[in-house]
Amino acid sequence: MTQTARRSRTPLRTGSAVNFTNVTKSYGDVHAVAGLDLAIDRGETVALLGPNGAGKSTTINMLLGLLANDGGRIELLGREPQEAVRAGQVGAMLQEGGLIPRVTIKELIEFMRGTYANPMPLAEILEIAQLTKLADRKADKLSGGQAQRVRFALALCGNPELIVLDEPTAALDIQSRRDLWQTMAAYAARGNTLLFSTHYLEEADEYAERIVVIAQGKVLADGTGAELKKSVGGKTVSIDLGDWDPDGFSRMPGVSQVEVRGARLHLNTVDADATVTALAQSGALRNIEVTGGGLEEAFISLTSGNNARSGS
Numbered sequence: 001m002t003q004t005a006r007r008s009r010t011p012l013r014t015g016s017a018v019n020f021t022n023v024t025k026s027y028g029d030v031h032a033v034a035g036l037d038l039a040i041d042r043g044e045t046v047a048l049l050g051p052n053g054a055g056k057s058t059t060i061n062m063l064l065g066l067l068a069n070d071g072g073r074i075e076l077l078g079r080e081p082q083e084a085v086r087a088g089q090v091g092a093m094l095q096e097g098g099l100i101p102r103v104t105i106k107e108l109i110e111f112m113r114g115t116y117a118n119p120m121p122l123a124e125i126l127e128i129a130q131l132t133k134l135a136d137r138k139a140d141k142l143s144g145g146q147a148q149r150v151r152f153a154l155a156l157c158g159n160p161e162l163i164v165l166d167e168p169t170a171a172l173d174i175q176s177r178r179d180l181w182q183t184m185a186a187y188a189a190r191g192n193t194l195l196f197s198t199h200y201l202e203e204a205d206e207y208a209e210r211i212v213v214i215a216q217g218k219v220l221a222d223g224t225g226a227e228l229k230k231s232v233g234g235k236t237v238s239i240d241l242g243d244w245d246p247d248g249f250s251r252m253p254g255v256s257q258v259e260v261r262g263a264r265l266h267l268n269t270v271d272a273d274a275t276v277t278a279l280a281q282s283g284a285l286r287n288i289e290v291t292g293g294g295l296e297e298a299f300i301s302l303t304s305g306n307n308a309r310s311g312s
C-alpha cells in the first residue's frame with residue numbers, strides 16, 4: 001500500500017487507543033522511562049524509534065500490562081492495560097515468540113483462537129496474514145518471513161483493534177519485510193491501530209503515519225517523517241564559489257551557516273528550497289549539490305548526546 005493510499009483512508013474507529021501521562025519506570029538507579037507522555041488515536045500507525053536503551057521495550061511492556069509502572073497513568077483503549085489485553089482488544093508480537101514444531105499453521109491458529117471469547121474467523125486471519133495456501137504446512141517448515149507472518153496471525157486471533165509489535169521485521173530479508181508490511185497494512189486498513197518499534201528508519205518513514213522518537217525514557221520528537229526531517233533542518237547546499245564573496249550568502253533565506261572548503265561553498269540551510277531559489281535568482285547556481293536532510297540525519301541529530309543513561 002502506498003503512503004498516500006494509507007493516509008487517505010478514513011479511520012473506522014475514533015477515540016484514544018493509547019494514553020501515557022507522565023509515566024515513570026526505574027530499575028534500581030536506572031530511570032528507564034522518565035515522564036513519558038504519549039497519546040495515540042484509534043486508527044493510527046505509529047513507529048517508536050530510539051537508540052539502544054531508550055526505553056522502547058519497557059514502554060511496550062508497560063503498555064501490554066506485562067510490567068507495572070512506578071508513576072503516572074497508562075490507558076489502553078480507555079481501560080487499564082491488563083483489562084484491555086484480557087478482553088482480546090490488544091494483540092502483541094514480541095521478539096521472542098517461538099512457534100510449536102510439528103503442528104500445522106491452521107492448528108496453531110485454531111488453538112490460539114480457542115483462548116478468546118470472540119476470536120477473528122480463521123479464514124480472515126489466514127487471508128490478512130497471507131497464509132491461506134500455507135495453512136496445512138507444519139510450523140517448523142517455514143522460512144523466517146513465513147514464521148513471522150504466523151506470529152502476526154497469532155496476534156490477530158483475539159480480533160484486536162490494536163496490535164503492538166516489537167521490531168517485527170528484525171532479521172528479515174527485504175522481500176519478507178515487504179510481505180509482512182503488506183499484511184500489517186491490510187490489518188491497519190480496517191481502521192485498526194498499529195504501534196511498532198523498529199531500527200529501520202526508512203521503514204518507519206515509509207509505513208508509519210507518525211514517528212515518535214524516544215531517548216532516555218522521554219519523547220524527543222513526534223511527527224511525520226517529513227516533519228522530523230524538517231524540524232532538524234540540516235540540508236547542505238554546495239556550489240562552486242568562483243570569485244563571489246562568501247559573506248554575502250549568509251543573508252540568503254534559510255541559511256544557518258556558511259563554510260568555504262577549497263573551491264566549494266557549503267551552505268547549511270533549514271529551507272533548501274528557499275536557498276536554492278535565492279541562489280538561482282543571484283545567478284550563483286554553479287555545480288549545485290544538495291545533500292543530507294534524510295531521516296537518518298534527523299534521527300542522529302535528535303538523539304545525539306541523549307543515549308548515555310545516568311542513574312541520577
Ligand SMILES: Nc1ncnc2c1ncn2[C@@H]1O[C@H](COP(=O)(O)OP(=O)(O)OP(=O)(O)O)[C@@H](O)[C@H]1O
Pocket residue numbers: 027030031032050051052053054055056057058059309
Ligand atoms: N530488567 C532490567 N533490569 C535493569 N535494567 C533494565 C532492565 N530492563 C531494561 N533495563 C535498562 O533500562 C533502560 C531501558 O531499556 P529498554 O530495554 O526499555 O530500552 P530499549 O529502547 O528497548 O533498548 P533496545 O533498543 O536496546 O532494545 C536501559 O538502560 C536498560 O539497560
